[in-house]
Amino acid sequence: MFSFPFPTPFFCAPLIRFRFLALPRLFAFGHSPEFLSPRVLYPLSDRRVRSSLGLFLLIDSGSILKTPHEMDNEAHSRKKFANMKHQRVKAEESFAPTIEDEAIQHLLAEPKIDSVSVDGMLHLGQENGVKCSGLEDFSCGYEFFFNTYRGGLDSNTAQGGEDELELGVLDGLLDEVEEVGDLHAADGLASPCEDFLLEFGFAGKAFGLDYGPRGGSHSRNASAESRSPGLSGSSNSAVGLSESSSVTIQESECKNDSLKKTETELRGTFRHKKKRKTQVKGSMCPASHDLQTPNQLDDDDDPLLSSMLVNKHEKKSGEAIKVGGSRREKRLRRPTQRYIEEFSDKKSKHLKGGKFTSVDVAGIKDRRLKVRSHAELSSIGVGTLSSVPEEELPNGNKTQVLPEIRRGRGRPKKQAPIVPPKLNEELLTSDSDEGRVIRKRSDKHDRRKHQRMWTISEVTKLVDGISEYGVGRWTDIKRLLFASSAYRTPIDLRDKWRNLLRASSLQKIKKREVEDKQSHALRPLPKFLIRRVRELAKIHPYPRERGQKRIGQ
DNA sequence: TTTAGGG
């Protein structure tokens, strides 16, 4: 029914070496017995099945059991992964000498073997029985690759074996070595961000963390939790569900998107490494939907991949999700920031809590904001987490999606800069009435919470900078003249300049029209500044503004 | 990433 959509040569050897540790969880393929042929292997023992690793791994070095359709697809897949294959070869070569595990080696020695004996496979599985459990947390694509290419990695190596070698090997595999590095580097963050990782298909990233000498980290627990429920129904219905996936779903409570997510995880694994890496690096604003961006649309024609990702496990109902059906929905584009904002506002009002406002959302996305006020971010994170329950009000699909997004985003953020609530933010008290009230109040102003008055000196500096570097060199001006004031971004400078232009023109007008009204100006600009602005305006045309100004006059 | 322009 389901088969491995990837070129066999590519996967086979890796799988063998892989020992079916991580893979089952990753690309678990459920096969009804009738679909099994001698060439199909069940590397999983009962024990493992019971332990919810019971995902059937279909292995066949020669060719995986395929349906015509799948066959067709294979061509496609081959093409897709041609590059990887190539790289793999290199990796294997470089790695081979280091392989210690004889059994594995043996298998490797005959990568082309048409069929691997079940016994052998099982042997492998049993051999690593204990270790398997230790590795169960490995979840996604990265995990897969890593495990795959670490050769016959032992649990031992798994613990401490992450090293240059692997990196090097992976280098050939993954487009970006740094990514790998990042993953490894992320070790310490494993637990905190696990949810996040899983939720957004970063499960693979977590693997690096899981490798760590951690005793019983969250990840493991999480896996364990989701284990029993997840397996019960899935073993026989050709459903492959990675534990990580199930966890993700459960935690995210995103029923509709569960499949999509799972799928996303996989796809992301192969196709959006870079993107994801970036997200993780930022570790602030990764949205699950980012993975659903247009690029992925081209994947839609890959039924195998999707099919093998069928996720049967649904959080509450355990209802099976139909691939075809939910798929469409999933492909929806990520809501625009504006949408999110509006939605959240609405929701806030609806909840009377008003805790989540545009700031939350905006903050999530706005890099500048992050830079400017960590405290705020952290507050956001807290708020997000604390109010998750509220968020889960039944409000329709959108409702579901949104919380998910927030959570996903919020979590990583939270973990990243859990800077002491060092300041201002009124919102820090997430649950207190005060916080809400303030929030509400601030809702009015929405975006303008960070307002900072421009002082005369600042304006002067700005004008100086503009006169020196010219209009439009905002980054330069910022860097050179406003380096000390972090809250002034180049954009702020530009905005200020715009306002100055407007102001200067207005003042002109006012002067001409009604002299008195000028006193109305809240913060009248010093004449010298006005003069300078005016001069600069002449010298450095600022198209639109100038045009407007003319018009205004 | 930065800038321009609109809100």
Added chain:
DNA sequence: CCCTAAA
């Protein structure tokens, strides 16, 4: 001050 498109 925010957001987005364009470069």
